[in-house]
Amino acid sequence: MKIxxxxxxxGIGWSLAKEYLEDDHIVGICGRDLSRIETGAxxxxxxxxxxxxxxxxxxELIAAVDEFSEGSLDLMIASAGRSVGSKTKEPDFVASRDVxxxxxxxxxxxxxxxxxxxxxxxxxxxxxxxxVAGMVGLPGASSYSASKAAVLKLCESYSMDLKSFNIDxxxxxxxxxxxxxxxxxxxxMPWLMSSEKAAKKIRKALDRKKVLFVFPWQMKTVMFILExxxxxxxxxxxxxPIANYSK
Ligand SMILES: NC(=O)c1ccc[n+]([C@@H]2O[C@H](COP(=O)([O-])OP(=O)(O)OC[C@H]3O[C@@H](n4cnc5c(N)ncnc54)[C@H](OP(=O)(O)O)[C@@H]3O)[C@@H](O)[C@H]2O)c1
Numbered sequence: 016m017k018i019x020x021x022x023x024x025x026g027i028g029w030s031l032a033k034e035y036l037e038d039d040h041i042v043g044i045c046g047r048d049l050s051r052i053e054t055g056a057x058x059x060x061x062x063x064x065x066x067x068x069x070x071x072x073x074x075e076l077i078a079a080v081d082e083f084s085e086g087s088l089d090l091m092i093a094s095a096g097r098s099v100g101s102k103t104k105e106p107d108f109v110a111s112r113d114v115x116x117x118x119x120x121x122x123x124x125x126x127x128x129x130x131x132x133x134x135x136x137x138x139x140x141x142x143x144x145x146x147v148a149g150m151v152g153l154p155g156a157s158s159y160s161a162s163k164a165a166v167l168k169l170c171e172s173y174s175m176d177l178k179s180f181n182i183d184x185x186x187x188x189x190x191x192x193x194x195x196x197x198x199x200x201x202x203x204m205p206w207l208m209s210s211e212k213a214a215k216k217i218r219k220a221l222d223r224k225k226v227l228f229v230f231p232w233q234m235k236t237v238m239f240i241l242e243x244x245x246x247x248x249x250x251x252x253x254x255x256p257i258a259n260y261s262k
Contacts, residue, residue, distance in 0.1 A: 017088050018088075019045075020042065020045075022094040023045060024049060024052050025046070027094055027213055028094035030214035032044050033211075034214045040062065043063075043066060045065070045068040045079055047067065070093075070122075070125055071116050071124070076124050077124075077128045081131065088129055091128075091140070091142065092144070093121070093125040094143075094144045096162075097113065101201050102156055114162050115162050115165075118166065123169070130177075138181050141173065145163045146189060147190050147234055148163050150238045150242045151241050154253050154254070170184050171186070184226065188230075190233075191207045192210050206231050
Protein backbone atom coordinates (compact mmCIF):
# COMPACT_ATOMS: atom_id res chain seq x y z
CA MET A 16 0.00 0.00 0.00
CA LYS A 17 0.96 3.64 -0.49
CA ILE A 18 0.33 5.52 2.76
CA UNK A 19 0.86 9.21 3.60
CA UNK A 20 0.93 10.34 7.24
CA UNK A 21 0.93 14.00 8.27
CA UNK A 22 2.66 14.67 11.58
CA UNK A 23 4.76 11.60 10.95
CA UNK A 24 8.00 12.94 12.44
CA UNK A 25 7.18 12.00 16.06
CA GLY A 26 4.57 10.45 18.35
CA ILE A 27 1.55 8.53 17.08
CA GLY A 28 2.23 9.43 13.43
CA TRP A 29 5.80 8.08 13.55
CA SER A 30 4.75 4.90 15.41
CA LEU A 31 2.11 4.31 12.73
CA ALA A 32 4.69 4.92 9.99
CA LYS A 33 6.96 2.26 11.54
CA GLU A 34 4.04 -0.19 11.80
CA TYR A 35 3.50 0.02 8.04
CA LEU A 36 7.18 0.30 7.04
CA GLU A 37 8.02 -2.91 8.91
CA ASP A 38 5.50 -4.66 6.63
CA ASP A 39 7.13 -3.19 3.51
CA HIS A 40 4.44 -0.65 2.68
CA ILE A 41 5.51 2.61 1.02
CA VAL A 42 5.11 5.45 3.51
CA GLY A 43 5.36 9.22 3.08
CA ILE A 44 5.50 11.38 6.18
CA CYS A 45 5.48 15.13 6.66
CA GLY A 46 6.24 17.57 9.42
CA ARG A 47 7.74 21.04 9.80
CA ASP A 48 10.99 19.77 11.34
CA LEU A 49 12.47 16.66 9.73
CA SER A 50 15.35 16.60 12.23
CA ARG A 51 12.85 15.19 14.75
CA ILE A 52 12.71 11.87 12.85
CA GLU A 53 14.30 8.97 14.75
CA THR A 54 18.05 8.72 14.05
CA GLY A 55 18.91 6.10 11.44
CA ALA A 56 15.30 5.76 10.21
CA UNK A 57 16.08 6.82 6.63
CA UNK A 58 18.87 4.23 6.34
CA UNK A 59 16.74 1.52 7.97
CA UNK A 60 13.54 2.07 5.98
CA UNK A 61 14.14 2.29 2.23
CA UNK A 62 10.37 2.73 1.60
CA UNK A 63 10.21 5.90 3.71
CA UNK A 64 9.83 9.26 1.98
CA UNK A 65 9.92 12.49 3.97
CA UNK A 66 8.50 15.93 3.21
CA UNK A 67 9.15 19.17 5.08
CA UNK A 68 5.64 20.59 4.94
CA UNK A 69 3.39 22.58 7.24
CA UNK A 70 -0.18 21.24 6.95
CA UNK A 71 -1.56 24.77 7.16
CA UNK A 72 0.15 25.52 3.84
CA UNK A 73 -2.43 24.07 1.43
CA UNK A 74 -0.38 24.47 -1.77
CA GLU A 75 2.80 22.93 -0.34
CA LEU A 76 0.88 20.02 1.14
CA ILE A 77 -0.95 19.30 -2.13
CA ALA A 78 2.39 19.40 -4.01
CA ALA A 79 4.03 16.96 -1.54
CA VAL A 80 1.11 14.51 -1.60
CA ASP A 81 0.98 14.67 -5.42
CA GLU A 82 4.72 13.97 -5.65
CA PHE A 83 4.44 11.00 -3.28
CA SER A 84 1.24 9.54 -4.75
CA GLU A 85 1.92 9.91 -8.48
CA GLY A 86 -1.84 9.62 -8.96
CA SER A 87 -2.42 6.69 -6.63
CA LEU A 88 -2.82 6.79 -2.84
CA ASP A 89 -4.32 4.01 -0.69
CA LEU A 90 -4.40 5.55 2.77
CA MET A 91 -4.02 9.08 4.14
CA ILE A 92 -3.66 9.52 7.92
CA ALA A 93 -4.00 13.08 9.23
CA SER A 94 -2.11 12.91 12.50
CA ALA A 95 -0.47 16.37 12.60
CA GLY A 96 -1.82 18.32 15.53
CA ARG A 97 -1.03 20.38 18.58
CA SER A 98 -2.51 21.11 21.96
CA VAL A 99 -2.22 24.24 24.05
CA GLY A 100 -0.33 22.37 26.78
CA SER A 101 -1.28 23.39 30.30
CA LYS A 102 -4.93 23.84 31.06
CA THR A 103 -5.84 27.50 31.31
CA LYS A 104 -8.99 29.28 32.44
CA GLU A 105 -8.12 32.49 30.62
CA PRO A 106 -8.17 31.72 26.89
CA ASP A 107 -4.87 32.14 25.03
CA PHE A 108 -6.19 33.44 21.70
CA VAL A 109 -2.87 33.29 19.86
CA ALA A 110 -2.39 29.61 20.73
CA SER A 111 -6.09 28.90 20.17
CA ARG A 112 -5.95 30.27 16.62
CA ASP A 113 -2.91 28.07 15.89
CA VAL A 114 -4.65 25.00 17.35
CA UNK A 115 -7.74 25.52 15.16
CA UNK A 116 -5.56 26.27 12.14
CA UNK A 117 -3.43 23.11 12.44
CA UNK A 118 -6.01 20.69 13.88
CA UNK A 119 -8.98 21.68 11.71
CA UNK A 120 -7.80 23.48 8.56
CA UNK A 121 -4.76 21.17 8.50
CA UNK A 122 -7.04 18.12 8.33
CA UNK A 123 -9.17 19.78 5.65
CA UNK A 124 -6.05 20.52 3.56
CA UNK A 125 -4.84 16.95 4.11
CA UNK A 126 -8.10 15.39 2.97
CA UNK A 127 -8.23 17.71 -0.05
CA UNK A 128 -4.70 16.69 -1.07
CA UNK A 129 -5.54 13.00 -0.60
CA UNK A 130 -8.85 13.07 -2.46
CA UNK A 131 -7.14 14.66 -5.46
CA UNK A 132 -5.27 11.35 -5.79
CA UNK A 133 -8.11 9.04 -4.70
CA UNK A 134 -11.28 10.28 -6.40
CA UNK A 135 -10.11 9.65 -10.00
CA UNK A 136 -9.40 6.01 -9.04
CA UNK A 137 -12.64 5.67 -7.04
CA UNK A 138 -10.80 4.05 -4.12
CA UNK A 139 -8.97 5.09 -0.99
CA UNK A 140 -9.12 5.48 2.77
CA UNK A 141 -9.02 8.74 4.74
CA UNK A 142 -8.23 8.74 8.46
CA UNK A 143 -7.79 11.49 11.02
CA UNK A 144 -6.53 11.44 14.58
CA UNK A 145 -9.10 13.40 16.60
CA UNK A 146 -9.28 12.86 20.37
CA VAL A 147 -11.67 11.92 23.16
CA ALA A 148 -11.29 15.62 24.05
CA GLY A 149 -13.59 16.33 21.10
CA MET A 150 -16.47 14.36 22.62
CA VAL A 151 -17.16 17.03 25.28
CA GLY A 152 -16.14 20.63 25.94
CA LEU A 153 -13.23 20.01 28.33
CA PRO A 154 -12.56 22.75 30.89
CA GLY A 155 -9.17 24.39 30.34
CA ALA A 156 -8.79 22.99 26.81
CA SER A 157 -11.41 24.95 24.88
CA SER A 158 -9.73 25.29 21.48
CA TYR A 159 -8.34 21.73 21.56
CA SER A 160 -11.78 20.26 22.41
CA ALA A 161 -13.42 22.43 19.74
CA SER A 162 -10.83 21.46 17.11
CA LYS A 163 -11.20 17.75 17.78
CA ALA A 164 -15.02 17.99 17.85
CA ALA A 165 -14.78 19.54 14.38
CA VAL A 166 -12.62 16.64 13.15
CA LEU A 167 -15.02 14.06 14.62
CA LYS A 168 -17.98 15.66 12.84
CA LEU A 169 -16.06 16.27 9.59
CA CYS A 170 -15.22 12.56 9.46
CA GLU A 171 -18.75 11.49 10.34
CA SER A 172 -20.13 13.52 7.42
CA TYR A 173 -17.40 12.37 5.01
CA SER A 174 -17.97 8.73 5.97
CA MET A 175 -21.42 9.04 4.39
CA ASP A 176 -20.64 11.52 1.60
CA LEU A 177 -17.65 9.64 0.23
CA LYS A 178 -19.24 6.18 0.26
CA SER A 179 -20.49 6.63 -3.30
CA PHE A 180 -16.88 7.26 -4.41
CA ASN A 181 -15.69 4.05 -2.67
CA ILE A 182 -13.63 6.09 -0.18
CA ASP A 183 -13.58 4.81 3.41
CA UNK A 184 -13.28 7.24 6.32
CA UNK A 185 -11.98 6.48 9.82
CA UNK A 186 -11.89 8.85 12.78
CA UNK A 187 -9.55 7.86 15.60
CA UNK A 188 -10.19 9.25 19.08
CA UNK A 189 -7.41 8.26 21.47
CA UNK A 190 -7.27 8.86 25.22
CA UNK A 191 -3.81 9.65 26.61
CA UNK A 192 -0.83 8.43 24.56
CA UNK A 193 2.77 8.94 25.68
CA UNK A 194 4.25 11.32 23.06
CA UNK A 195 6.08 14.69 23.03
CA UNK A 196 2.59 16.29 22.97
CA UNK A 197 1.55 14.80 26.33
CA UNK A 198 5.02 14.78 27.92
CA UNK A 199 4.58 18.51 28.57
CA UNK A 200 1.20 18.05 30.33
CA UNK A 201 1.17 19.14 33.97
CA UNK A 202 -1.94 17.14 34.88
CA UNK A 203 -2.49 13.44 35.54
CA MET A 204 -3.15 11.17 32.56
CA PRO A 205 -5.23 8.09 33.41
CA TRP A 206 -4.75 4.98 31.25
CA LEU A 207 -1.68 6.47 29.51
CA MET A 208 -0.55 4.15 26.68
CA SER A 209 2.72 3.94 24.73
CA SER A 210 2.57 5.28 21.17
CA GLU A 211 3.71 1.85 19.85
CA LYS A 212 0.74 0.12 21.53
CA ALA A 213 -1.61 2.87 20.33
CA ALA A 214 -0.31 2.49 16.74
CA LYS A 215 -1.00 -1.26 16.77
CA LYS A 216 -4.57 -0.65 17.94
CA ILE A 217 -5.11 2.11 15.37
CA ARG A 218 -3.76 -0.05 12.56
CA LYS A 219 -6.18 -2.84 13.46
CA ALA A 220 -9.09 -0.38 13.40
CA LEU A 221 -7.92 0.94 10.02
CA ASP A 222 -7.62 -2.61 8.63
CA ARG A 223 -11.24 -3.16 9.71
CA LYS A 224 -12.26 0.17 8.10
CA LYS A 225 -13.93 1.27 11.34
CA VAL A 226 -15.73 4.63 10.99
CA LEU A 227 -14.99 5.65 14.59
CA PHE A 228 -12.39 4.15 16.89
CA VAL A 229 -12.28 5.38 20.50
CA PHE A 230 -9.68 3.85 22.85
CA PRO A 231 -8.65 2.68 25.41
CA TRP A 232 -11.90 1.05 26.50
CA GLN A 233 -11.76 2.55 30.01
CA MET A 234 -11.58 6.08 28.57
CA LYS A 235 -14.22 5.21 25.98
CA THR A 236 -16.59 4.16 28.79
CA VAL A 237 -16.01 7.36 30.78
CA MET A 238 -16.44 9.56 27.70
CA PHE A 239 -19.58 7.66 26.63
CA ILE A 240 -21.15 8.56 29.98
CA LEU A 241 -19.89 12.17 30.08
CA GLU A 242 -21.14 12.76 26.53
CA UNK A 243 -24.65 11.61 27.47
CA UNK A 244 -25.06 13.32 30.87
CA UNK A 245 -27.48 16.25 31.06
CA UNK A 246 -25.14 19.20 30.43
CA UNK A 247 -25.78 20.81 33.85
CA UNK A 248 -24.74 17.52 35.46
CA UNK A 249 -21.62 17.29 33.26
CA UNK A 250 -20.59 20.84 34.16
CA UNK A 251 -21.15 20.23 37.89
CA UNK A 252 -19.13 16.98 37.75
CA UNK A 253 -16.21 18.52 35.88
CA UNK A 254 -15.93 21.26 38.49
CA UNK A 255 -15.62 18.73 41.33
CA PRO A 256 -12.11 17.92 42.67
CA ILE A 257 -12.44 14.25 41.52
CA ALA A 258 -12.50 15.36 37.86
CA ASN A 259 -9.38 17.46 38.27
CA TYR A 260 -6.61 15.03 37.39
CA SER A 261 -3.85 16.99 39.08
CA LYS A 262 -0.57 15.14 39.73
N1 LIG B 1 -0.79 11.98 22.64
C1 LIG B 1 -2.05 11.94 23.01
O1 LIG B 1 -2.37 11.61 24.16
C2 LIG B 1 -3.14 12.24 22.03
C3 LIG B 1 -4.45 11.95 22.41
C4 LIG B 1 -5.47 12.21 21.53
C5 LIG B 1 -5.20 12.74 20.28
N2 LIG B 1 -3.92 13.03 19.94
C6 LIG B 1 -3.69 13.60 18.61
O2 LIG B 1 -2.80 12.77 17.94
C7 LIG B 1 -2.11 13.51 16.95
C8 LIG B 1 -0.63 13.26 17.06
O3 LIG B 1 -0.18 13.75 18.30
P1 LIG B 1 1.02 13.13 19.11
O4 LIG B 1 0.54 12.85 20.46
O5 LIG B 1 1.65 12.06 18.32
O6 LIG B 1 1.95 14.41 19.24
P2 LIG B 1 3.41 14.77 18.72
O7 LIG B 1 4.36 13.69 19.06
O8 LIG B 1 3.65 16.15 19.21
O9 LIG B 1 3.23 14.76 17.15
C9 LIG B 1 2.64 15.79 16.46
C10 LIG B 1 3.12 15.70 15.03
O10 LIG B 1 2.45 16.71 14.28
C11 LIG B 1 3.43 17.44 13.56
N3 LIG B 1 2.92 18.79 13.35
C12 LIG B 1 2.49 19.66 14.28
N4 LIG B 1 2.09 20.79 13.68
C13 LIG B 1 2.28 20.61 12.34
C14 LIG B 1 2.06 21.41 11.21
N5 LIG B 1 1.58 22.65 11.31
N6 LIG B 1 2.37 20.90 10.00
C15 LIG B 1 2.88 19.65 9.87
N7 LIG B 1 3.11 18.85 10.92
C16 LIG B 1 2.81 19.33 12.13
C17 LIG B 1 4.71 17.37 14.39
O11 LIG B 1 5.85 17.49 13.58
P3 LIG B 1 6.74 18.82 13.42
O12 LIG B 1 7.00 19.35 14.77
O13 LIG B 1 7.94 18.29 12.70
O14 LIG B 1 5.92 19.74 12.56
C18 LIG B 1 4.61 15.92 14.88
O15 LIG B 1 5.09 15.05 13.90
C19 LIG B 1 -2.49 14.97 17.17
O16 LIG B 1 -3.49 15.35 16.25
C20 LIG B 1 -3.03 14.96 18.59
O17 LIG B 1 -3.94 16.00 18.81
C21 LIG B 1 -2.87 12.78 20.77
